[in-house]
Ligand SMILES: Nc1ncnc2c1ncn2[C@@H]1O[C@H](COP(=O)(O)OP(=O)(O)OP(=O)(O)O)[C@@H](O)[C@H]1O
């Protein structure tokens with residue numbers, strides 16, 4: 001062999017190695033990805049299987065429910081009051097750690113009435129977060145947050161789980177659902193029809209007034225449209241009043257105390273082409289269990305169940321009050337009643353842990369009772385019915401999924417999955 005042939009042979013060998021190497025790497029990568037996909041699918045199949053074989057107790061009404069129903073209906077029933085200031089003072093003393101209001105308190109029904117009826121005496125833009133919201137003052141005293149209506153109840157938001165703007169009624173629903181499930185970690189919220197002209201523009205500062213467009217037609221009729229001031233706010237996307245200048249919205253009581261914001265370990269990438277580690281790694285919770293206190297993990301698992309029921313897939317950050325998790329910002333729930341994003345439940349099925357009290361409470365509201373009681377409680381709200389029947393069926397369907405996932409975990413972990421922290 002001459003020198004030239006040797007060089008050519010070497011080049012061919014090197015090229016072969018590179019190509020083969022790349023191929024092997026590619027094949028390895030493919031397999032790894034397939035493996036991950038397979039484990040997610042296997043889990044989904046397991047859950048489907050479990051749902052088909054759920055025990056009757058999960059499907060039927062629980063007789064223990066009646067005891068809870070009467071107390072709930074009594075506690076949240078709107079009641080007359082004399083002095084709103086006194087009630088606000090009481091409510092501002094209520095929060096303890098992440099419990100925003102007590103289990104039972106005769107002031108709750110009165111407080112709800114103050115939020116529905118006390119006059120709005122000041123209105124400003126509130127440029128916190130990314131969505132349009134206002135800071136209102138009631139009776140020159142209590143500050144509350146206002147989120148307006150963007151969509152009719154029956155609109156189906158297509159696309160990814162965090163698509164679209166806020167669904168105002170979701171905040172009210174979250175309040176009652178939290179009360180029912182004894183996750184009293186949400187702000188107190190009521191629906192309210194407010195007048196864009198007389199309540200908001202008339203009591204708005206210059207800045208708010210500058211973000212309200214007033215159009216007058218040929219007959220001299222005015223239309224008021226608010227676009228506000230926030231990250232996503234722009235003059236093309238407005239909330240407009242009807243002929244009387246009324247708009248729907250929700251009044252969110254401000255949680256007293258300091259809130260701290262933290263990145264969720266199950267945060268999405270918010271890029272459709274990029275998946276987060278937790279989305280494919282079914283052992284993701286293992287390392288978290290070492291890094292995070294169990295009480296925090298249990299809080300986040302409660303949050304996951306809550307969010308899954310209402311399909312809030314936008315909890316990129318969670319907030320804490322005195323080191324416990326609060327359920328602030330539930331506006332992105334109820335986007336699409338036909339779709340269940342199982343991955344919102346990842347904290348539950350990846351960690352296979354749940355607070356015993358949450359598990360007991362969920363079972364009290366089996367058999368269609370959960371949406372029934374939220375419906376009964378919210379009958380007094382100005383925005384009733386808060387959600388469509390399709391959404392209600394969605395909540396009930398997902399409750400069964402939660403039961404099935406816990407059954408799956410019980411197979412895997414036994415009773416040690418239940419914690420009392
Ligand atoms: N009821 C409340 N009590 C106290 N603080 C609140 C309350 N609601 C909201 N906040 C504060 O205002 C911030 C923004 O509110 P929120 O998260 O509802 O807005 P958002 O526009 O939906 O935000 P994002 O785009 O991040 O989802 C919260 O992070 C919280 O710190």
Ligand SMILES: [Mn+2]
Pocket residue numbers: 129131314329331332
């Ligand atoms: Mn939000």
